[in-house]
Every structure is written in C-alpha cells, then in structure tokens.
Amino acid sequence: MKTARQRAWLWSAPSVVLLLGLLVWPMIYLVRLSLCEGGSQSGFGIGGSFYKPGTWTLKVYATLLSERYFWEVLGFTVWLGFVVAALCVVLGYPTAHFLWQLPKRWKPAALVFVIIPKLSSLLVTIYGLKIILGDFGPVNAALQALGVIKEPLALQHSATGVVIGKTLLVLPYTILLIWAGLERLDRGLISASRGLGATTWQSFVWVTLPLSLPALAAATLVSLIWALGAFISPYLLGSPDQITLAVDVQRQMFENLHWPRGAGEGVAMLLTLTLIAGGFALIRPREYASPR
Amino acid sequence: MNLHKSILSTFCLLVLASLMWPIVYAMWMSFTPGEMLLPPKGVWSLRWYEAFFARSEWTDSLYHSLSVGGLATAISLVCGTTAAVAVTRHQFPGRQILQSAVMLPLFIPALVLAMALLPVMRTIGLWGSLVSVALAHSLWGMPLVFQAVKGALEDMDPNLDLAAHGLGAGGTQTFFMVTLPTILPAIGVGGLLAFIVSFNELVMALFLCTPAIETLPKVIWPNLRYTLSPLVAAASGVAVLVTVLLLVGVWLLLGRRREETPIR
Numbered sequence: 114m115k116t117a118r119q120r121a122w123l124w125s126a127p128s129v130v131l132l133l134g135l136l137v138w139p140m141i142y143l144v145r146l147s148l149c150e151g152g153s154q155s156g157f158g159i160g161g162s163f164y165k166p167g168t169w170t171l172k173v174y175a176t177l178l179s180e181r182y183f184w185e186v187l188g189f190t191v192w193l194g195f196v197v198a199a200l201c202v203v204l205g206y207p208t209a210h211f212l213w214q215l216p217k218r219w220k221p222a223a224l225v226f227v228i229i230p231k232l233s234s235l236l237v238t239i240y241g242l243k244i245i246l247g248d249f250g251p252v253n254a255a256l257q258a259l260g261v262i263k264e265p266l267a268l269q270h271s272a273t274g275v276v277i278g279k280t281l282l283v284l285p286y287t288i289l290l291i292w293a294g295l296e297r298l299d300r301g302l303i304s305a306s307r308g309l310g311a312t313t314w315q316s317f318v319w320v321t322l323p324l325s326l327p328a329l330a331a332a333t334l335v336s337l338i339w340a341l342g343a344f345i346s347p348y349l350l351g352s353p354d355q356i357t358l359a360v361d362v363q364r365q366m367f368e369n370l371h372w373p374r375g376a377g378e379g380v381a382m383l384l385t386l387t388l389i390a391g392g393f394a395l396i397r398p399r400e401y402a403s404p405r
Numbered sequence: 406m407n408l409h410k411s412i413l414s415t416f417c418l419l420v421l422a423s424l425m426w427p428i429v430y431a432m433w434m435s436f437t438p439g440e441m442l443l444p445p446k447g448v449w450s451l452r453w454y455e456a457f458f459a460r461s462e463w464t465d466s467l468y469h470s471l472s473v474g475g476l477a478t479a480i481s482l483v484c485g486t487t488a489a490v491a492v493t494r495h496q497f498p499g500r501q502i503l504q505s506a507v508m509l510p511l512f513i514p515a516l517v518l519a520m521a522l523l524p525v526m527r528t529i530g531l532w533g534s535l536v537s538v539a540l541a542h543s544l545w546g547m548p549l550v551f552q553a554v555k556g557a558l559e560d561m562d563p564n565l566d567l568a569a570h571g572l573g574a575g576g577t578q579t580f581f582m583v584t585l586p587t588i589l590p591a592i593g594v595g596g597l598l599a600f601i602v603s604f605n606e607l608v609m610a611l612f613l614c615t616p617a618i619e620t621l622p623k624v625i626w627p628n629l630r631y632t633l634s635p636l637v638a639a640a641s642g643v644a645v646l647v648t649v650l651l652l653v654g655v656w657l658l659l660g661r662r663r664e665e666t667p668i669r
Contacts, residue, residue, distance in 0.1 A: 121495035139521035241427025342514025
C-alpha cells in the first residue's frame, strides 16, 4: 500500500517531467546560450555551428545594450504592446458587457462568434486581413468610392497594419476574460441598486464597473503579455523597418545565424515582460472582498 | 436613452463582425473560379480545393499536422489529466506551485519558448522529428486539458468516491470505474481543444520543423509573405473546416455534460 504522499507524487509525475524537460531546462539553456560566443557562420543546417559551446562571455549583452537598433526595436515592441492592449480593452469591455446582457439562448451562438477566430489559424485571419487592407481591397475601395481619400491608404506594411492585425488577434482573449468575469458577478447587486433608484448608467458606474475591475485588470495584463510577444502580425503586416523584438529574434536565429544574440534578445523579452507584469500586479485593484 | 443603447449595440456588433470578417472573407475567396484575388460573384468553383489535394506538398503537410495534433493531444491528455487529479484529489507540498506551473506556458511568448526548445531538441536528438513538434505543442495542450478536467473534478460529487470506497473499491478501481467515466466529457473537451491549438500552431512549427516534416501552417506561412494565391485561401479553408468539425465535437460533449447534470 502506497502512502498518500507517494500517490500524490505519482499523479503529478507526468506533468512535472514535461515541465522540467520542456520548460525549465529549455529556459536555463536559453540563458546559458546567451552567454556563449557567436559561432562561425558556415552555412545553415546540421554541422554548421551557430554558437561556440563551452564559452562564457557577456559580449551579447554588451552589444545589445550599446546598440541603438536594439533599443529602437524594444521601444517599438513596448509601444505596440501598450497600444494594442489599450485598444483591446476599449473595444473589448463594451463588447463583453453587451454579450453578458444578451438573453441566455443567444449566448452560445455569441460564444462561437468570439471563439472561432481565436481557435482557427491566426494565418487565416491574417490572410483575410491582407486582402481586405490591400491597396485594392474593400476598405480602400469603399473609402475611395465615398470620396474620403484619393490614393489608397497604406494599411499594410505600416504600423497601422500591425496594430489592426494584432488587435484582432488578441481581442477574443480580452473579450472572453472580461465576459467570464462579468458572468461571475452577483446580478442581485445590480437589481438592488436599480431598486434603490439608480439609473442604468449610475448602477453601471457604481456597481458593475467596480466589481468587474479585477477581471478587467486581468484581461488587460493578458492582452499586454500577448501583444508584447507579437510576431506574426508585425512580420506579415508591418514594414520591415519597424519590427518587434520577436521578429528580430527569428531573424537572428535563421538569417544571421547568431544564436547567442537571439537567445539574449529572448531573455531581454522575458525580462521586459516580467517587469511590466510585475509593475502591473502592484497597481492592480484587488478583489472587493468585503465592504469597509 | 434608447438611442445610446442602440449605438452601443451597433458598436459591439461591429466589433464582433470585424473579428469574423477576415476569416469569412478568406473562405469566400477560396471558392473563386479565377486566378485573381477577387471573391467569386455568381460562379463558385472548387478548383483551388482540387489544386490543394492534387499537390503532395499540401497533402503531406495536412497529414503531418494531423499526426502532430494527435500525438500532442495524447501527451496533453496524460499530463493534464494526471496533474488535475493530483491538485484536486491530493494534498502535498508544492501543490500550489504545480497548479500555476502547469498554466505558465500559456503566458510565455510562443517565440521565446520555440527558440529555447530548438537547441534542446537538437541536443537530445529529436530535432527534425514530428515528436519534437508534438512535445512542444503539448506545453499548450496540457494547461487546456488541466483546466477542463480540474473543473469537472471540482464539480464532481465527492460522495461518489466515498460511496465507491464504502462498497469496497480500492483507489485504482474507484478511479477507473467511478471518477474516469464521470470526467470523461471534460477530458474530451480538453483533448479537442488541445488538438485544435496544435493543428493551427505556427511559431513552434516554424522553429522546429525541417523541410521534411512541415505542418500545414508552416507551408501556408511563406505563401502569405510572397504570394497571396487563392490556393492559400483553399488551404486555410481546409484548416478552418477541421477546426469547425472539432468544435462541433466540443459542442456535443458539452451538451452531454449538461444533460447529465440533473442525475448527479
């Protein structure tokens, strides 16, 4: 007969092994790799060395910190993250509130509407967007027909394109998280405030909004995290001069074949994320546990 | 007052529509009979789907994606379910840590994970195999299964387990004859979600796939950068079709779960 403790460890073993092998070890490897010398760039593929194993150097970090290019890329990444997260909250909160107030039988259909873009391939969304935002796409065509613009707007290969694309990719997560938070709310409180004479608007500002702040904060943080890792939309919709850190990591790995530098930028990305998420956690509102 | 409300509703419907629009537009495009990127008007054709299934480059990638998805789902199911049982049914030091650690991969940018996994896969000699991609995808499948199963275990009536024990069943017997059948729909939902995520995942595939084992998103990827042929729309159509079919599966399983609720 096994003891309770042993049985608990047995149940946790598969996930622990997976996490140690595929998360902890690779992350340690990533940091170690960033401390290696760059290798001789003798072609791509097996046999080519992308780094010199066994060497210890801070060269990568010294280069990154002193380089304007890196700071520009990092700056654009953080800017994009905040812009996209802000847009997601502004667009997502009213939408989530709207979905929350739908009659019950409409909700499953609405859920499908939000979930399908999130679950189907991001590439399909991007493909559709590339056509829609293209010089001859429906958006430019409509604006030209209405006489708003004469020349087609550069909606892709520009920061505008990246922001539109990334926002559409992150928005479903924002909506789902806020919606889930609202569903957990005690509807009795809203009826009570209405019963006490509050208008719809007052009961929203004084009851619903404060109670949904924790969900709103969580949704903002998650949107920010996802937006900071932006890779696909800047790559496909952005201009080559304005790239995010993620795009540059991929370049370092596959085009410059400088793995330590790619790893160093990966570490920089994780640090930025941790700093922002940590700062956010400090200022975020707590659950309204009990009235003071 | 009512004017405000209808403006707000219109705004929200527009937001929802813009989420779906690109996908619907891409699907529409895939039925075009011509070579141009113009959506079909009047005449619809399946020629681009025929072209998709006629080229081994595409069908192979579809096969690779399905294999990776299946394998990733299997790994996610084992690791996610056992972890959910561990944190809901057992008390042990590190329980809280395990609970957060399982969810952690979802909050690390895909690209960082992918680039960290590449040298590790090379070191352990899995690089260039479908297994490496499946393992990477299970980092995301596991938390999904874990959440679904954990929810089901928490909802489960604890008296069921006690009753089985009282009737003389051992721990293993109780698990396989009482617990497992009860949480099976949740396991199914988690597994399907894990499959969908793996099937559509690009970034890890981008780093870990060698030309011999490219998955469907990996083959679509360069086409998006250079050519936007309607063939890509058809490939996307195939991906969306697979996803929607699996979502229908999730729907049916969730429906079953709800029907069973009154019996509990």
